[in-house]
Amino acid sequence: MSQITVRIPLTVKKKVGKESVLIDAENVKDALEKLKREFKEEFNEDLHIFLLNGRIINNRKLGQTKLSTGDTLHIFLPVFGG
Numbered sequence: 001m002s003q004i005t006v007r008i009p010l011t012v013k014k015k016v017g018k019e020s021v022l023i024d025a026e027n028v029k030d031a032l033e034k035l036k037r038e039f040k041e042e043f044n045e046d047l048h049i050f051l052l053n054g055r056i057i058n059n060r061k062l063g064q065t066k067l068s069t070g071d072t073l074h075i076f077l078p079v080f081g082g
Contacts, residue, residue, distance in 0.1 A: 002067040
């Protein structure tokens with residue numbers, strides 16, 4: 001397992017009072033499942049955008065995207081409207 005920093009979206013940031021958290025996980029999907037258990041917040045792969053170290057991750061490959069200690073995962077909620 002690798003310890004990574006997860007930068008969380010504003011909606012969750014307000015709940016937990018932090019901009020980021022440390023998570024031990026093997027891949028992105030594992031990290032998201034741990035966040036869900038810890039904060040009771042679901043990060044939907046069809047709704048959110050995920051960046052690992054500044055690069056967009058294919059949402060269909062979250063379970064295949066391995067993590068390394070020191071990685072940073074950003075979670076974004078796209079802006080909708082007009």
